[in-house]
Amino acid sequence: MTRRAKAGGASGTVPLPLSNYDKARARWRAEVQAGLGGKANPKNRSGIEVKPIYTPEDHAADRYMEALGFPGQLPMTRGIYASMHRGRTWTQRQLIGLGVPEDYNARLKAILAHGGTAVSLIPCNSVYRGYDADEMPVEILGTCGVTVNSVEDMEICLDGIPIGEISTALNDPSPFTLLALELAVARRRGIPWTQISGTSNQSDYLSHFVANHMFFRLALPGARRVQLDHIAFARRHVPQWNPLSIVGQHMQQAGATPAEAMGLTLSSAIQYANDCLARGWDPDQFLPRFTFFFDISMSFFEEVAKFRAGRRIWADLTRNRFGARDAKSWRFKFHGQTSGVDLTREQPLNNIPRVAVQAMAGIFGGLQSLHTDSYDEVLSVPTEKAARIAIATQNILKEEAHLTDVIDPLGGSYYVEALTDQMEAKIREVIARIDAAGGMYAAVEAGLPQQICGESALAFQERIDAGTQTVVGVNRYRLPAAEEMARQALKPPPRRTIEAQIKRLKRFKAGRDRAQVEGALDALARAAESKTENVYERLVEAACAGVTHGEICAKLRQVYGFGRPLIVA
């Protein structure tokens, strides 16, 4: 006998070939109530109540084509490519950057030798702030990223690296000087720009304003203009380059819940797509080059559901909101980074399993590229030993644990499917809230996303303080201070190394053709002041002419003004 149980969602009822379902459920309910003693259901980080069990009542099999489908096909829940990780695993992209260009180059070569498959470059915070090394206090130079200011510096960073063959991810916020420097290096080496592939990470200027990271160089209108010109330039001259990486990672690290972070990120993507459409571009020309970058927290199933839901929403938005017809436009390509905020200073080796769990959530979520944090990132910039373990973690998950044998292996789990639906609803609520505020640009100007992140950060901290969220070694299972292991921190680069770098930069600046440098900067300023010229094209020419990062940023700040943070505290 078959009975029809009420299914979750709008699809109505589903035949259940289970003759004793009601009876079994009643017995289980009685037993579980006795066992749990009326304890309330926990809530996940996004505020969704989690039940003790999920059944066909929560996700009905007859919704398969509507809710899941096949990988590479709508609604894209199961993955953006037909063969997903079975065909091609993710790119192992470890963020690196420290010291001077020679230090960076040595670390990069070591990482590639240990299984890294792509280049990433984190510049020094002075670069993020828009200055050259010779304008900054020497104590903090090269402590969090590499000091790279000129084409000469970039040449050393990428020495011996086949940039025409391997993809590069540059942590390169507006005005994207690092890509300009890489293109200048390519030109010197005779590599056509059409062979250069990779991503401008951190190109999402809105997320920087939200999370108050170190990226305030240009005021919002200037950042908006340069970003669009950079997209136009990449389309024309560097077609394998992804000029836009939309970042949820900052907002989640700043406190947004997983659902909020996904919702705000998709709202940023909507803003950028609308800005591109306003320039009269065809959605199928720019959307295939949109990429995303997310945080992966310890909340394992919630993260898997977040990614599956995000993928489904993006496919819907690109088709139905922007009218994209090319399947490439519907693909939600994303890089994941394990969560630094979830790591602990106490018993730091515990961070190794934490990172492994987070990485697994990202893998089951269907990511295209992954950075695993080093266990010591909460102590200092990663040491080499810790960075090696982080890569080994990826190798173990990829090659020992057989996680990639089956596509979307958690798909079809009643829990994961129900949670994916619930996360989708939560995420859509956030998008609706931002739409109602006039879109992400206006919402950021008004401080709304900043407020969301701040409130959720505080709420999460309160859960830790109250003990409702366990953090091993912090609010439970603490060790006496004497038993804590010694915490090795990475030594900052020696002062003389930094001083030599500054000297080299000064020498480089002095050795240039002054008239050529001034001419390039004037052309940059003229383009920035004009309504129609492509600013980024002039910026790349300037980098090729030896103009430095700090000089470019100074010129653009003159025209556009400095970005000021909006603090909602």
Next chain:
Amino acid sequence: MSPRNDVHPPKVLITKIGLDGHDRGSRVVAAFLRDAGMEVLYTPPWQEITQVIRLAEEEDVDVIGISSLATDHRLVPKLMQALRKAGMADVPVIIGGIVPDEDEKKLKKAGVRLVFHPGASREEIVSGVAALAAEARAAKAKEVLA
């Protein structure tokens, strides 16, 4: 302006110097202190040391709190020097954030009173700041009497 007395809640400056802008920690700590009844003066990141000194002096704060995620704590010895030069050596300075053990020793030697690491609880932070503020108040009261 008359010197404040114990009737006024402790007044704490929470700020960031240097190059980094990660401010989750400083915002959460500011909220903790406010919830505990303290008056919190909160600035955006990227303050110059001279700005911090000016603000601390003009606002007559009891404690200066510096938040650092990405090695900006390495500038704090410069801040301590500048405070001494400004005759404000008695304003206690605390740091919260990612500070390696070895650096913590150096910072304490330079006069930093407390360093809070990731994982520090609300209670630890509030009681630590309250004690330092009370101490600073007492020292100020003595000065006024003398």
